[in-house]
Amino acid sequence: MIKNFxxxxxxxxxxxxxxxxxxxxNDLQIIKQxxxxxNGILTKAFTELRNLSKETKIDVAKKLNNLRDxxxxxxxxxxxxxxxxxxxTKIDTTIPSLSFHGVLHPFSNIIADIKRIMFAMGFNYxxxxxxxxxxxxxxxLNISSNHSSRDSHDTFYLYHTxxxxxxLLRTHTTSVQIRALxxxxxxxxxxxxxxxxxxxxxxxxxxxxxxxPMFHQFEGLLISQDTSIAELKGYITRFLVSFFEVxxxxxxxRPHYFPFTEPSIEVDIMCYKENDKLKVGKCSNGNWMEILGxxxxxxxxxxxxxxxxxxxxAFGMGIERLAxxxxxxQNLHDFVGSSYPWIMQYGV
Ligand code: DAH
Numbered sequence: 641m642i643k644n645f646x647x648x649x650x651x652x653x654x655x656x657x658x659x660x661x662x663x664x665x666n667d668l669q670i671i672k673q674x675x676x677x678x679n680g681i682l683t684k685a686f687t688e689l690r691n692l693s694k695e696t697k698i699d700v701a702k703k704l705n706n707l708r709d710x711x712x713x714x715x716x717x718x719x720x721x722x723x724x725x726x727x728x729t730k731i732d733t734t735i736p737s738l739s740f741h742g743v744l745h746p747f748s749n750i751i752a753d754i755k756r757i758m759f760a761m762g763f764n765y766x767x768x769x770x771x772x773x774x775x776x777x778x779x780x781l782n783i784s785s786n787h788s789s790r791d792s793h794d795t796f797y798l799y800h801t802x803x804x805x806x807x808l809l810r811t812h813t814t815s816v817q818i819r820a821l822x823x824x825x826x827x828x829x830x831x832x833x834x835x836x837x838x839x840x841x842x843x844x845x846x847x848x849x850x851x852x853p854m855f856h857q858f859e860g861l862l863i864s865q866d867t868s869i870a871e872l873k874g875y876i877t878r879f880l881v882s883f884f885e886v887x888x889x890x891x892x893x894r895p896h897y898f899p900f901t902e903p904s905i906e907v908d909i910m911c912y913k914e915n916d917k918l919k920v921g922k923c924s925n926g927n928w929m930e931i932l933g934x935x936x937x938x939x940x941x942x943x944x945x946x947x948x949x950x951x952x953x954a955f956g957m958g959i960e961r962l963a964x965x966x967x968x969x970q971n972l973h974d975f976v977g978s979s980y981p982w983i984m985q986y987g988v
Contacts, residue, residue, distance in 0.1 A: 645685075645700060645703065648681055648682075648685050648704075648707075649703070649707060651681055652675055652681060652682060652707050652710075652711055653707075653710075655671055655674055655675055655681075655711070656675075656710060656711045656714050656715075658671065659671060659714050659715060659718055660718070663718060665722065668715065668718060668719065668722075671715070672715060675708075675711050676708065676711070676712075682704060682707060682708050682711070685704055686701075686704060689701055689704075743983060743984060743987030743988055744987050744988055745978065745983060745987055746963060746967055746969070746975075746983075746986040746987055746988070747856075747959070747963060747975060749987070749988050750959060750962060750963040750966065750967075751839055751959070753883060754837075754839060754858055754883065754959070754962075755839075757879055757882045757883060758837045758860065758879070760882075761835075761875065761878065761879070762835050763835040763836060763837045763860060763862075764835060764836055764837070765836075765837060765838070765839075766816055766819075766820050766836045766837070766838050767816070767838060767840060768810070768813065768815055768816035768819050768820075768838060768840065769810070770809060770810055770840065770841050770842075770843075771798065771807055771808070771809060771810070772807070772808055772809070772810040772815050773806065773807055773808070774806045774807075774808060775818075776810075776815040776818050776819060777795075777808060777810050777811060777812070777814075777815045778790065778793075780815075780818040780941065780944065781814055781815070781817075781818065781899060781900040781941065782899040782900050782938060782940065782941065783899050783900075787899060789899055793811040793812070793844060794811070794844045794845035794846055795808050795809070795811050795843075795844070795845070796808060796809040796843050796844075796845060796853075809842075809843035810840075810842055810843065811842055811843065811844055812842050812857055812859075812956060813838050813839070813840050813842060813857040813858070813859040813956060814859060814900060814954070814956055816836075816838040816840070816859055817836075817859065817861050817900075817937075817954055818941070818945070820834070820836045820838075820861060821834075821861075821863075821941075821942075821945040821947065822945060824836070825945065825946055825947070828863060828864075828947075828950070831865070832864075833862060833863060833864030833865075833867070834861070834862065834863040834864070834952075835860075835861070835862050836860070836861045836862075837858065837859060837860045837861070838858070838859045839856065839857070839858045839859075839959065840856065840857065841854055841855075841856055842854070842855060842856065842857050849971070849972070849973075850972055851972070852960075852972055852973060852975075852976070854976075855958060855959070855960050855972075856958070856959035856960060857956055857957065857958055857959060858956065858957055858958075858959050858962070859954065859955070859956040860875070860879075860954065860955050860956075861937075861952065861953075861954045862875070862952060862953055862954075863937075863942075863947060863950050863951070863952035864950060864951065864952075865949060865950050865951070866951070867951045867952065867953055868936075868951070868953075869903065869905075869935075869936055869953065871953070872905075872934060872935075872936070872953035872955070873893060875953075875955075876891070876907055876932070876934060876955060877889075877891055880907075880909060880931070883962065883966065884909075884920045884921075884965070884966060886920060886921045887921075888921065888922050889909060889910070889920065889921060889922070890909065890910035890921075890922050890926070891907060891908070891909055891910075892907070892908040892909075892910075892928055893905050893906075893907055894906045894907075894908065896933065896935075898933055898935055899938075900935075900937065900938055900941055900954075901934070901935020901936055901937060901938060901953075901954060902935065902936060902938045902939070903935055903936060904933065904934070904935035905933070905934050905935055906930055906932070906933050906934075907930070907931055907932045907933075907934060907955075908928035908929055908930050908931060909928070909929060909931050909965075910922055910923065910926040910927070910928060910929075911926060911927060911928075911929045911965065912925060912926040912927070916970075917968040917970070918964070918965060918968065918970075919965075919968065920965050920966070929965070931957055931961065931962070931965075932955055932956060932957035933955065933956055933957070934953065934954065934955035934956070935953065935954065935955075936951065936952065936953050937951075937952035937953060937954055960972055960975060963975070967986050969986060
C-alpha cells in the first residue's frame with residue numbers, strides 16, 4: 641500500500657486533471673465512480689489502511705484525505721457550474737463571420753432579367769403545367785396527330801389508356817398561349833390588350849452536346865385590335881437589346897413556318913468568337929445565330945378561342961441558349977451539373 645501510494649496519487653491526480661468544462665455530466669459520473677465510488681481507487685485505499693501500522697496509518701490517511709479533498713474540490717467546482725448553467729456554449733457574436741455568402745445559379749439571374757424586361761414592357765407573367773394534354777400542346781396549335789411537325793417535337797408521352805386526351809411532357813411553352821387565351825378571354829375588350837409571358841421547363845427526347853431532354857423556354861403573347869408584325873419586330877428588338885445589354889445588336893428576321901402563326905418568322909442575331917467563347921454583337925467576321933421563333937397568331941386559333949376583331953403575335957425562345965450567349969457558357973449540360981466552381985464562376 642505504502643509502496644503503491646505514489647501510484648495511487650499519480651492516478652488520482654491524472655483523473656482529477658481530466659475534469660474540465662468539456663466534461664459532460666456522464667463523464668463526471670464515471671470519474672466520480674473511479675475515484676470515490678464503491679470500488680473507487682481512494683475508497684479501496686482507505687479500506688487498506690487497517691493493514692498498516694498505527695504511525696504510517698496516520699500519515700497515509702492524511703495524504704489520502706488530501707488527495708480526496710483535491711479531487712472533490714475540482715469535481716464540485718464543475719458540478720456547481722453545471723447547476724448554475726454557466727457551462728452552456730457561449731456564442732461569441734464578435735467573431736467575424738465566414739466570408740462565403742453563396743451565389744444565385746446563373747439561370748435564376750437570367751430568368752430575373754427576362755422578367756424585369758417583360759414587366760417593364762407591360763406583360764403579365766403566366767404559368768402553365770409541365771404535364772400537358774395533347775390538345776394544348778398540339779391540336780389547339782394546329783398540330784394534328786398526323787402533322788409532320790410532331791416528329792420534330794420528339795415527345796415524351798405519358799400513356800394512360802382510360803384518358804381521352806393523351807398526357808405528355810410539354811414540348812414547348814406555346815401551350816400556355818392557348819390556356820391564357822381561354823382564361824383571359826373576357827378581360828380584353830375595346831382598347832385593352834392582352835400581354836402575357838411565360839417561362840418554364842419543356843421536354844424533348846433529345847440528348848447530345850447541344851440538346852438536353854429537359855430545357856426551358858420563354859414565350860410571349862400580345863393580343864390587341866391593331867397589333868402587327870411591325871410591332872412584333874419592335875418588341876423583339878427591344879427585348880433582345882435590353883437582354884444582351886449591347887450597344888448595337890444586328891438582328892435578322894427571316895420568313896419561316898410554324899403551324900400556329902401566319903406569317904411566321906425566325907430571328908437571328910449576330911455572334912462572333914472571342915477567345916473560343918461565343919459573344920453577341922456586331923463583328924466583321926460574325927455569324928448569324930438563330931435565337932427565336934415568332935409570328936402573327938393564326939386566325940383559326942384566335943377564332944377557336946373566341947377572339948373576334950383582334951390580332952395577336954407570339955414569340956418563343958430557348959432560355960439555355962439565351963443564357964449561354966449572354967454569359968459565354970459553352971456546355972449546355974453544365975446548367976444541371978452545377979459544380980461548385982462553375983456556380984462560383986457564372987452565378988452572381
Ligand atoms: N414553340 C416553338 C418551338 O418550340 C417556338 C415558337 C415559335 C413559339 C413561334 C411561338 C411562335 O410563340 O410564335 O420551337
